[in-house]
Amino acid sequence: MAGLVTMTPPDSALETSSGKGEGALRRWLRAFFTDAGARWGAGLTLAVLALVAVGPLIAPYSSIDFIGTPFEAPSSYAPLGTDIVGRDVLSRVLSGGTAILSLSTVATLLGVMAGGMLGIGAGYFKGMVDDMIMRTLDVLLAFPQTILALLFVSVLGTSFVLIAVLVAAIHAPQVARVIRAAALRVADEDFVEYARCIGASPLRIMLREIAPNVIGPLLVELGLRFTYSIALIAGLSFLGLAQEPPAPNWGLMLNENRIGLLENPWPVVVPVLLIAILTVGVNLLTDAYGRWITHGAPRSAIDTSPSVGEPL
Amino acid sequence: MRLRHVLRSPLARLISRRLAIGLLTIFLVTVLVFVATEVLPGDAARVALGRGANETALAALRARLHLDAPVPIRYARWLADLCTGHLGTSLVNGQPVGSLIAPRVAKSAILLGLTSIIGIPLSIAAGIVASLRRGRRLDRVLSTAALLIAALPEFVVGIGLILVFATVVLRWLPPVSMIPPGASAFSKPKILVLPVATLLLVIFPYVFRMTRVAMIDVLDSEFMEMAALKGLSRWRLVMVHALPNAISPTIQVVALTFAYLAGGTVMVEYLFGYAGLGQGLMQAIEARDIPIIQGIVLLLATVYVLLNVGADVASILVTPRLREGAGLWQAS
Numbered sequence: 101m102a103g104l105v106t107m108t109p110p111d112s113a114l115e116t117s118s119g120k121g122e123g124a125l126r127r128w129l130r131a132f133f134t135d136a137g138a139r140w141g142a143g144l145t146l147a148v149l150a151l152v153a154v155g156p157l158i159a160p161y162s163s164i165d166f167i168g169t170p171f172e173a174p175s176s177y178a179p180l181g182t183d184i185v186g187r188d189v190l191s192r193v194l195s196g197g198t199a200i201l202s203l204s205t206v207a208t209l210l211g212v213m214a215g216g217m218l219g220i221g222a223g224y225f226k227g228m229v230d231d232m233i234m235r236t237l238d239v240l241l242a243f244p245q246t247i248l249a250l251l252f253v254s255v256l257g258t259s260f261v262l263i264a265v266l267v268a269a270i271h272a273p274q275v276a277r278v279i280r281a282a283a284l285r286v287a288d289e290d291f292v293e294y295a296r297c298i299g300a301s302p303l304r305i306m307l308r309e310i311a312p313n314v315i316g317p318l319l320v321e322l323g324l325r326f327t328y329s330i331a332l333i334a335g336l337s338f339l340g341l342a343q344e345p346p347a348p349n350w351g352l353m354l355n356e357n358r359i360g361l362l363e364n365p366w367p368v369v370v371p372v373l374l375i376a377i378l379t380v381g382v383n384l385l386t387d388a389y390g391r392w393i394t395h396g397a398p399r400s401a402i403d404t405s406p407s408v409g410e411p412l
Numbered sequence: 413m414r415l416r417h418v419l420r421s422p423l424a425r426l427i428s429r430r431l432a433i434g435l436l437t438i439f440l441v442t443v444l445v446f447v448a449t450e451v452l453p454g455d456a457a458r459v460a461l462g463r464g465a466n467e468t469a470l471a472a473l474r475a476r477l478h479l480d481a482p483v484p485i486r487y488a489r490w491l492a493d494l495c496t497g498h499l500g501t502s503l504v505n506g507q508p509v510g511s512l513i514a515p516r517v518a519k520s521a522i523l524l525g526l527t528s529i530i531g532i533p534l535s536i537a538a539g540i541v542a543s544l545r546r547g548r549r550l551d552r553v554l555s556t557a558a559l560l561i562a563a564l565p566e567f568v569v570g571i572g573l574i575l576v577f578a579t580v581v582l583r584w585l586p587p588v589s590m591i592p593p594g595a596s597a598f599s600k601p602k603i604l605v606l607p608v609a610t611l612l613l614v615i616f617p618y619v620f621r622m623t624r625v626a627m628i629d630v631l632d633s634e635f636m637e638m639a640a641l642k643g644l645s646r647w648r649l650v651m652v653h654a655l656p657n658a659i660s661p662t663i664q665v666v667a668l669t670f671a672y673l674a675g676g677t678v679m680v681e682y683l684f685g686y687a688g689l690g691q692g693l694m695q696a697i698e699a700r701d702i703p704i705i706q707g708i709v710l711l712l713a714t715v716y717v718l719l720n721v722g723a724d725v726a727s728i729l730v731t732p733r734l735r736e737g738a739g740l741w742q743a744s
Contacts, residue, residue, distance in 0.1 A: 238433055239433060239436060239437050239440065242433060242434065242437040242717055242720050242721070243437060243440075243441065243713075243717075244441070244671075244674065244675055244712060244713045244716035244717065246675040246676075246678075247674075247675045247678070247709055247712050247713055247716070248441070248444060248445075248448075248709070248713070250678065250693070250697075250709075251444075251445065251448050251449070251705065251709050252448050254697040254705070255448050255449055255452065255705075256448075256452060327563055330565075331564075331565035332565075334565055334567075334568075335565050335566075335567055335679055338567050338679070338683075339678075339679070339682060339694065341697075354567070354571060358571070358574075361574070361575070361579040361580060361587070362579055362580075365575065365579070365580045368571065368575070369575060369580070372568055372571045372572065372575075375565065375568055376563075376564055376568050376572070379563040379564055379565065379568075380560055380563045380564065382563070383559065383560075383562065383563035384559070384563075387559060
């Protein structure tokens with residue numbers, strides 16, 4: 101994590117190779133995607149995201165209509181066959197990622213924002229505030245979070261709000277720990293001292309001075325937490341605790357159709373592959389970004405770009 | 413006098429603080445379990461009996477569960493029962509929770525025991541080998557595999573294994589791990605293969621990566637260079653000089669792996685229909701059998717917290733540097 105806030109001098113090769121008219125973002129992307137892991141991660145993630153976004157629009161049938169007998173093999177009218185009660189597998193696959201993906205996104209953003217604020221607060225105020233926040237987090241981190249999430253969801257019933265809040269609450273302490281460490285290093289910098297001297301409010305300093313300088317670790321956490329959210333929420337769906345049948349949901353589909361594996365494996369094979377591709381893709385992307393910021397990335401390529409001010 | 417000296421040392425203070433945090437956490441877990449199962453659902457009797465229950469049955473169950481007393485008193489009573497070992501009786505068949513859970517504990521322990529006996533030495537060995545051949549092909553293959561597997565949820569790994577080894581591709585192994593009632597888990601050893609393999613794959617990346625990174629740190633240090641310059645054999649270099657210095661983070665990740673397994677088995681046991689604690693929890697959830705849910709969640713949670721504390725204490729004891737540090741709960 102060393103070097104997160106160091107301003108590395110612009111990579112000269114990068115600086116000269118790119119034309120003047122080229123946007124800073126594009127140059128950054130070009131440099132970032134020289135990493136094979138980043139390319140694979142982005143490709144896999146975008147493929148699944150595109151499928152989830154477009155899927156419901158191009159599904160040939162409604163996801164809850166019966167179109168044939170149970171566990172039919174693939175045919176001309178049902179390219180992936182039918183599921184346990186004779187619904188079209190392709191249509192259910194196409195609409196089955198929406199709930200998992202949107203829930204994971206909301207839970208991750210909530211958790212990373214809450215954890216980021218706590219971490220920055222602890223790192224900025226130090227002393228008593230830091231002690232109080234960190235001691236509370238010590239206890240929270242020692243909680244068997246998955247088991248308790250399972251308990252609450254099973255007792256209180258399946259509600260999107262409940263699941264999002266629970267998963268966010270699992271993320272927040274872990275994010276806070278990482279961000280606090282990064283914020284502690286920034287809090288002593290001269291520009292923070294300067295902001296304090298000219299009378300900026302603590303909130304303003306935290307948001308405008310510290311937050312932009314811990315954005316690297318924050319993005320890494322976002323990626324890690326997103327992978328974990330998908331795993332946890334797909335897992336809850338698999339256990340039948342996130343959505344009730346007949347909702348189309350990749351996790352639920354696995355559970356419903358695994359008894360028919362020998363007749364028509366596709367309603368299990370395709371959702372499990374999609375979940376795997378999504379989690380692996382996000383993980384590869386996060387890993388590549390983590391490597392990028394720790395190995396002194398030419399971040400300042402953005403800052404010193406001649407095209408700053410131009411629309412990206 | 414020596415004992416008093418030991419107890420006053422900063423090390424003992426640090427360890428006792430960890431233990432205190434552990435105890436506090438277990439206490440808070442009991443509060444949460446109580447709130448989740450007894451307070452939030454409103455009328456626990458109605459939840460247990462369902463909507464169509466008649467009033468006499470409801471009243472009887474309310475009396476049995478002491479639902480008429482105020483919440484703090486109910487909690488105190490409930491906690492006192494717990495501490496004296498009275499976990500209550502199943503709402504489904506009236507049997508004591510303890511005797512219903514005990515055989516499941518044994519079965520889960522078999523699964524976890526096999527996983528750790530096979531998996532942890534294997535992952536540590538893989539980590540050592542990868543660190544010694546850093547950047548070479550074997551290291552790249554193992555590290556990439558660890559990166560990919562680490563991203564996969566446990567049920568995805570399990571279903572993948574079922575697809576390949578038990579149904580669609582090959583049919584070498586049973587896809588479900590049912591044990592006939594009363595039989596031992598070893599009566600049909602084949603059923604253990606896939607659940608154990610799933611858990612093995614799930615824990616491999618963490619232990620492997622931690623060992624690899626810790627070993628690389630040590631191998632790069634100056635004293636290793638010194639030892640190499642003295643002409644020590646490679647085996648002696650690795651086993652006597654490098655490994656003991658790399659073992660502390662590994663011990664911690666191993667303990668955290670156990671802690672993870674306490675929760676991670678739920679999904680795997682449910683997937684394979686293996687009659688351990690995790691599957692018992694899912695069955696109790698489906699049947700709304702609250703005393704069983706409470707018993708299993710509390711047991712798993714306590715094991716988890718204790719292992720977490722154990723991981724901390726172990727690494728405090730092993731690493732001199734950490735004796736001065738404060739927080740070291742590992743983020744997963």
